[in-house]
Amino acid sequence: MAELTDEKIMYKVKEGELAELTQLFDRYNVPVYNFFLRLTAEAAISEDLTQSLFYRILRYRNSFNAAAGSFKSWMYQMARNLHADHCREKLRLSEVIKNVHEYPEDVLEKEDGFKEHDFEQLKKAMASLGPVDRELIVLSRYEGLKYAEIAKMKSMSLSAVKVQIHRALKELRLLYFKQ
Template sequence: MEDKTKPDHLEIFTDNALMLKVKAGDLDKLGLLFQRYGKSLYGFYFRMTRNAELSEDLVQDVFERVLKYRHTFRGDGKFTTWLYHLARNVLADHLKKTKRAGISTDIDQKQDKLPDLSVPEEARQKEEHLQLMERALDQLSEEKRELLLLTKLQGLKYKDIATLHNCTETYVKVKVFRAVNDLREVFMKLQAKGINI
């Protein structure tokens, strides 16, 4: 017969349970939430800004806000919805601040990319396809880019995004559908032009 009394450090907590512990003052649990969501938040920010250092800073800002606003987490909704609400606010605040300061937020800052001649042709074509898709994504409005990143890459459900945007799930579906169509259209135009990456 199994011993059901596991030590606390071996228990697996849900996101909500961890956040409720953080809210109650067990701040060590914030590290577990960072482990679970730090990388996906970084991916979200990097795809929005194309700036690695800035993305790391924004992730740190989100977790500072998680700590600062922990008292607002009720636990009746999904933790990820609450987290991405904070993440969107952090990005919006950053954009406002840089705009006020007159700092360029040109997201076309690309890393130096040299073609890897050792990569087989098929892998090279896939890489070019992905880079072209990233360029197409960059040309969409911030709203459309965010919707696609949240649904397709971060895996948020339509109902969670509806909660984030304070709108209906149907409205989100329509907006995502339009964003996907716009992305496809921009991608096809770039492909037809034979844009060099």
């Protein structure tokens, strides 16, 4: 039996087959968790944001429209909004204390060609980036979104996204090798 596309599953959810959302959860809970983890560097908050995202997907299921973009880009747009809400709340509560030296374990599998030190060095460099640059790198490199999807998500031109990602990667490279 052929696997249904994300969009077809989401249309089933839209039509009231809410149990179908479990397939999308199974496909995306780890990537979404890692997206939040890279932005927040806090495992508990990342878990909460992941849970909240799937609640929002369920709550706002009727706003999904495949003609406007893929399910993945719609979901990550919602994740970005959720993260922005979280940051505003965090600022509102004046809890902007972040220790750069303590990072939770990432859920990604380790590759043989890299050492743990390399991953820690990359995490520190990512944490040193500005939030906009970090988000662009996470969306494009870690989550695999195409530049056109990011441009649409951020209401920017494709060329502006390319330039910003290029600059963000250049900055990340400098920060990584500076350590």
